[in-house]
Amino acid sequence: MFKSAATVEKLANRLARLPGIGRKTANRLAFHILKMSDEDVFELADIMREAKEKVxxxxxxxxxxxxxxxxxxxxxxxxxxxxxxxxxxxxxxxxxxxxxx
Ligand SMILES: [Zn+2]
Known part of the structure; x- marks a missing residue:
């Protein structure tokens, strides 16, 4: 699946809103996430959702x-x-x- 630059920018912008994450780190994390396997990314998203729902x-x-x-x-x-x-x-x-x- 093609990931548009706008989507990468949106991901980096959202990551940059996390505490302790500057713009450079947000960009690095966004590109790292793009290189992760689909399974790992979906697992991370599921864990985040689960933590938010259960805790x-x-x-x-x-x-x-x-x-x-x-x-x-x-x-x-x-x-x-x-x-x-x-x-x-x-x-x-x-x-x-x-x-x-
Ligand atoms: Zn207590």
Missing amino acids: GFCSICFNISETDPCQVCNDPSRPKNIICVVEETADAAAIDRVDSF
Whole structure:
């Protein structure tokens, strides 16, 4: 299938809107995606769609989760009277791994 330059430009423009992705990186990623196999591109698109459909936010702690409440809030062994406030979701996962704050 022929990919028009307009379509490549549209893809690069969309990728450039992602955080931390500048114009050069967006162009590089767009051309990389074009060189990927159809199977890999469709798998990536499916995973992105699946993550968007399945992942939400816990109504108690507002961490990302596929369940509400999340596994952390549902865990009866965790203390309910101590909280750890973090700026980014990735920070919560890192702190949970070291089990200390
Ligand atoms: Zn939670």
